[in-house]
Amino acid sequence: EAQVTQNPRYLITVTGKKLTVTCSQNMNHEYMSWYRQDPGLGLRQIYYSMNVEVTDKGDVPEGYKVSRKEKRNFPLILESPSPNQTSLYFCASKQFPGQGRAEAFFGQGTRLTVV
Amino acid sequence: DAKTTQPTSMDCAEGRAANLPCNHSTISGNEYVYWYRQIHSQGPQYIIHGLKNNETNEMASLIITEDRKSSTLILPHATLRDTAVYYCIVRALGGSQGNLIFGKGTKLSVKP
Numbered sequence: 001e002a003q004v005t006q007n008p009r010y011l012i013t014v015t016g017k018k019l020t021v022t023c024s025q026n027m028n029h030e031y032m033s034w035y036r037q038d039p040g041l042g043l044r045q046i047y048y049s050m051n052v053e054v055t056d057k058g059d060v061p062e063g064y065k066v067s068r069k070e071k072r073n074f075p076l077i078l079e080s081p082s083p084n085q086t087s088l089y090f091c092a093s094k095q096f097p098g099q100g101r102a103e104a105f106f107g108q109g110t111r112l113t114v115v
Numbered sequence: 116d117a118k119t120t121q122p123t124s125m126d127c128a129e130g131r132a133a134n135l136p137c138n139h140s141t142i143s144g145n146e147y148v149y150w151y152r153q154i155h156s157q158g159p160q161y162i163i164h165g166l167k168n169n170e171t172n173e174m175a176s177l178i179i180t181e182d183r184k185s186s187t188l189i190l191p192h193a194t195l196r197d198t199a200v201y202y203c204i205v206r207a208l209g210g211s212q213g214n215l216i217f218g219k220g221t222k223l224s225v226k227p
Contacts (some may be wrong), residue, residue: 004158010200043159043217058214090158092215102147104215105156 024092137203
């Protein structure tokens, strides 16, 4: 079954304690991205990756890092989380823009609370 | 990417067709219309997309006006499980970022 898997689904952490949210896809997609969703602000892109070792900033990259060492994985790293990063996070993947199927597949989300 | 305008909310009776409109009057020639939905904080789910012809799949139909300035997503027999926020997104297929810009969408409530 084609899917994007995020872990953990729920996480409560304290300010400043480094954390990683993992994302893995089994569709051999080149393109992966991270979004955050906040009430009243909708879904906003944090970072994206066009392929292995190719990453770039989205609309709200401050406070986040990503890496793309393997095609299937795209972890989101918060080096020093702060309360304003409390949010619902989604990972997404799709084939390279312009090739093949157009739809993006989203993970089930990670609800992060930073206290 | 062109901007889209959708109603904030809509109601639909279970079993009836749900018709969700989207205005995209500034759409350019190479931009597609995509529809996604999000059920109660789950990950957004792709529904359908089209360029200028009407499209149909197992989930829905997409009707695009001849001038391409608006479109309608049709759920032919809405069920309670179709209650969700529906997003209309306009973007070029080969966009370099692949970024989907989600607006506020339409909250569809299907009622028994």
